[in-house]
Amino acid sequence: MKAVYIQKTGGPEALIYGDQPKPEPPAGHALVKLAATGVNFIDTYHRSGLYKLPLPAILGSEGAGTVESIGEGVTSVKPGDRVAWGTARGAYAEYQAVPESALVPIPDGVSFREAAAVMLQGMTAHYLTHSTFPLKSGDTMLVHAAAGGTGRLIVQMAKMLGARVIATAGTPEKGKIAREAGADDVILYRDQDFLEETKRLTGGRGVDVVYDSVGATTFLKGLDCLRPRGMMVQFGNASGPAPAIEPLALSQRGSLFLTRPTLAHYVATRQELEWRAADLFRWLSEKKLVLKIDRVYPLREAARAQQDLESRNTSGKLVLEP
Numbered sequence: 205m206k207a208v209y210i211q212k213t214g215g216p217e218a219l220i221y222g223d224q225p226k227p228e229p230p231a232g233h234a235l236v237k238l239a240a241t242g243v244n245f246i247d248t249y250h251r252s253g254l255y256k257l258p259l260p261a262i263l264g265s266e267g268a269g270t271v272e273s274i275g276e277g278v279t280s281v282k283p284g285d286r287v288a289w290g291t292a293r294g295a296y297a298e299y300q301a302v303p304e305s306a307l308v309p310i311p312d313g314v315s316f317r318e319a320a321a322v323m324l325q326g327m328t329a330h331y332l333t334h335s336t337f338p339l340k341s342g343d344t345m346l347v348h349a350a351a352g353g354t355g356r357l358i359v360q361m362a363k364m365l366g367a368r369v370i371a372t373a374g375t376p377e378k379g380k381i382a383r384e385a386g387a388d389d390v391i392l393y394r395d396q397d398f399l400e401e402t403k404r405l406t407g408g409r410g411v412d413v414v415y416d417s418v419g420a421t422t423f424l425k426g427l428d429c430l431r432p433r434g435m436m437v438q439f440g441n442a443s444g445p446a447p448a449i450e451p452l453a454l455s456q457r458g459s460l461f462l463t464r465p466t467l468a469h470y471v472a473t474r475q476e477l478e479w480r481a482a483d484l485f486r487w488l489s490e491k492k493l494v495l496k497i498d499r500v501y502p503l504r505e506a507a508r509a510q511q512d513l514e515s516r517n518t519s520g521k522l523v524l525e526p
């Protein structure tokens with residue numbers, strides 16, 4: 205089968221498109237013929253070595269396709285079923301043996317492309333807004349890179365929950381995308397000081413929560429955007445990892461809470477995975493959640509897709525198709 209893999213870490217040139225053995229499904233796994241693969245920043249971190257993997261490795265954590273065969277003990281899916289996942293690596297390929305525990309069925313009316321586009325970033329936006337800091341009506345939040353893949357979904361879910369959304373975006377075009385997703389206020393944080401603007405927009409109070417996927421360039425200033433006892437949810441490194449701080453810095457800024465969550469810990473039980481996936485698919489069918497699939501590439505152009513994602517020029521989701 206064709207796959208995109210790395211033998212050593214590095215830049216996009218480290219990605220190799222070539223032949224790999226078609227997997228046999230081990231016990232507890234289903235062999236899935238992929239129809240679509242989601243491209244995510246985590247793939248670039250696996251490639252660069254920021255997140256370590258045993259090598260060689262096929263990249264890609266998110267996909268959708270049809271079950272071709274099942275390994276011993278698998279009971280919840282069968283050949284022919286349409287399935288999707290967001291937390292099983294090996295999706296930059298024509299076939300993947302996926303643990304049964306990571307699979308959810310794709311309902312009728314949701315395409316493979318949509319399913320591959322929504323699982324990882326959608327479940328992330330879901331846990332951030334429903335579990336890490338469960339938003340409620342009247343809360344005010346700041347979300348960075350709000351026109352991005354995860355950011356756009358966070359904005360839409362926050363509005364469903366009744367929160368006031370202050371969003372940052374890198375360009376006026378991205379600001380428009382954030383507004384269309386539901387943001388109440390947009391700060392163009394390459395030109396405007398987002399701390400000053402957040403303070404102004406909240407009458408000096410600060411926000412209840414910051415959702416920060418950008419990291420290095422936004423984290424410290426983001427702490428100052430919070431109200432006393434507010435929560436910093438630092439969940440990504442689009443500009444590089446956030447710097448280290450002393451616990452005392454949280455006290456001095458108002459007894460703040462800081463968390464650095466990751467998706468796997470929020471879909472660790474079958475119940476949580478099914479809850480989040482079912483909400484996403486229902487909202488898609490009800491058009492409460494609107495995806496923006498920005499670009500679709502053939503699998504062999506995975507390196508170009510990763511370059512585009514890292515270039516800061518995309519908004520919404522990038523998808524590969526074999």
Ligand code: NDP
Nearest residue numbers: 245328349352353354373374417439440441442443466467
């Ligand atoms: P996005 O689609 O949001 O793309 C990244 C965006 O970040 C850019 O478009 C850009 O938006 C902004 N950005 C700011 N500075 C930079 C920079 N120096 N280089 C590149 N981009 C920059 O990506 P995702 O939604 O896929 O992921 C965002 C982050 O969230 C990643 O670090 C990812 O790993 C993380 N993440 C974490 C998860 C978790 O569970 N912890 C799960 C999912 C994602 P703008 O131009 O508007 O500034």
